[in-house]
Amino acid sequence: MDLDQLAALRTPEGSAALSAAATLAGGDPLAAASALRAAGVPPTLAAAALTQAELRHRAVGKFGPAAAGMFLTRAGLEQATRRVVAERRAERLRAAGVRTLADLGCGLGADALAAARAGIRVYGVEADPVTAAMAAANAAAAGLAELFTVECGDATAFDVSRVDGVFCDPARRASGTGRRIFDPRAYSPPWDFVTGLAERVPRTVVKVAPGLDHALIPAGAEAEWVGVDGDLVEAALWCGELAQVPRRATLYRQVGTETRRSRLTGSGATEASVGPPRRYLYDPDPAVVRAHLVAELADQLDATLGDPSIAYLYADRPTRTPYARCLEITDVLPFSLKRLRALLRERRVGRVEILKRGSALTPEQLRRDLRLAGDQAASLVLTRIAGAPTVLVGHPVD
Numbered sequence: 527m528d529l530d531q532l533a534a535l536r537t538p539e540g541s542a543a544l545s546a547a548a549t550l551a552g553g554d555p556l557a558a559a560s561a562l563r564a565a566g567v568p569p570t571l572a573a574a575a576l577t578q579a580e581l582r583h584r585a586v587g588k589f590g591p592a593a594a595g596m597f598l599t600r601a602g603l604e605q606a607t608r609r610v611v612a613e614r615r616a617e618r619l620r621a622a623g624v625r626t627l628a629d630l631g632c633g634l635g636a637d638a639l640a641a642a643r644a645g646i647r648v649y650g651v652e653a654d655p656v657t658a659a660m661a662a663a664n665a666a667a668a669g670l671a672e673l674f675t676v677e678c679g680d681a682t683a684f685d686v687s688r689v690d691g692v693f694c695d696p697a698r699r700a701s702g703t704g705r706r707i708f709d710p711r712a713y714s715p716p717w718d719f720v721t722g723l724a725e726r727v728p729r730t731v732v733k734v735a736p737g738l739d740h741a742l743i744p745a746g747a748e749a750e751w752v753g754v755d756g757d758l759v760e761a762a763l764w765c766g767e768l769a770q771v772p773r774r775a776t777l778y779r780q781v782g783t784e785t786r787r788s789r790l791t792g793s794g795a796t797e798a799s800v801g802p803p804r805r806y807l808y809d810p811d812p813a814v815v816r817a818h819l820v821a822e823l824a825d826q827l828d829a830t831l832g833d834p835s836i837a838y839l840y841a842d843r844p845t846r847t848p849y850a851r852c853l854e855i856t857d858v859l860p861f862s863l864k865r866l867r868a869l870l871r872e873r874r875v876g877r878v879e880i881l882k883r884g885s886a887l888t889p890e891q892l893r894r895d896l897r898l899a900g901d902q903a904a905s906l907v908l909t910r911i912a913g914a915p916t917v918l919v920g921h922p923v924d
């Protein structure tokens with residue numbers, strides 16, 4: 527997509543092509559292109575409209591119904607923040623007194639739009655001309671063009687003294703190849719610039735990949751890990767006045783039409799105590815594990831670890847918690863394929879889910895080796911207890 531194609535999509539003819547393409551998204555792409563051309567849409571406009579329709583279709587999971595009116599690029603969509611997460615971040619910024627915000631590297635504008643919806647005046651800066659134009663088009667489509675404006679340029683040149691808060695979500699994909707960047711020192715804008723922002727603007731938030739090395743968390747910052755429906759989606763560093771606690775895990779869960787939010791906080795520096803496996807096993811949400819809040823969760827559940835280096839918790843009672851899955855354990859065996867196979871045969875287990883932490887075994891291979899037969903289901907947990915390879919057999923607790 528180039529700027530001319532984007533401009534064409536924003537004309538009445540382009541808008542009609544987009545509406546027609548939306549009805550064809552998800553089907554056979556060649557048939558869709560022929561249908562648009564047969565309806566008199568020029569080939570280049572048809573191709574651009576079909577790409578947008580496909581991206582909008584994919585974006586519904588992140589943005590909900592608003593995706594239908596957005597302009598998107600593949601890379602921009604992959605890196606964009608989910609609406610539920612962006613909205614909560616915007617509310618928190620607003621509650622902290624942020625009224626004007628610079629979004630440095632605003633991409634397609636998912637975060638900026640959420641901040642504007644929360645009533646914050648947002649100045650977006652985006653280096654890529656097409657992405658910048660799309661962000662501006664997204665602001666217009668959402669009726670937020672007065673609150674969210676976009677400048678195409680280098681974010682490092684933005685005068686941050688103009689705003690009372692800064693948000694930066696650096697690019698974690700290499701421009702050109704689109705390859706994922708794992709080392710924050712290769713982010714763009716550069717990591718030194720990003721972390722230096724916190725020294726210049728007391729209300730700075732930085733979005734980072736959830737795999738961030740804890741050693742890179744700036745002193746005094748709050749590090750938050752975010753999970754959505756069990757998937758670890760991002761981390762954020764809340765700097766200066768915005769830091770409330772050292773570590774936080776925020777989980778969003780869709781229950782029917784409602785989104786539930788739960789948050790666990792703590793120092794991230796406490797060790798949970800270790801004990802023998804007990805009747806109930808808890809498998810903490812990845813955001814809790816990454817935030818190093820397993821000890822805080824253990825406290826809530828009156829639970830202990832079975833091994834100091836493995837994040838499974840064990841307790842005598844089941845406790846309802848949004849922070850972990852709970853399994854009732856019926857058997858604890860030192861790992862032996864023969865013994866496990868015999869036990870599952872005896873119980874007529876034909877279906878298993880396999881969880882693992884601290885085990886080098888491959889679940890798919892184990893499933894084949896078990897040669898299961900029977901009408902019962904079971905959960906298998908491959909782990910170590912006090913250093914010894916162990917398998918636990920049980921079932922989920924509702």
Ligand SMILES: C[S@@+](CC[C@H](N)C(=O)[O-])C[C@H]1O[C@@H](n2cnc3c(N)ncnc32)[C@H](O)[C@@H]1O
Pocket residue numbers: 602605606607630631632633634635636637638651652653654657679680681682695696697698714715716
């Ligand atoms: C991860 S994306 C932002 C996504 C955005 N927060 C959202 O949710 O839609 C990062 C963006 O920063 C832009 N970028 C990278 N380096 C930049 C720089 N020095 N100045 C301005 N923009 C930059 C990239 O082009 C990319 O669009």
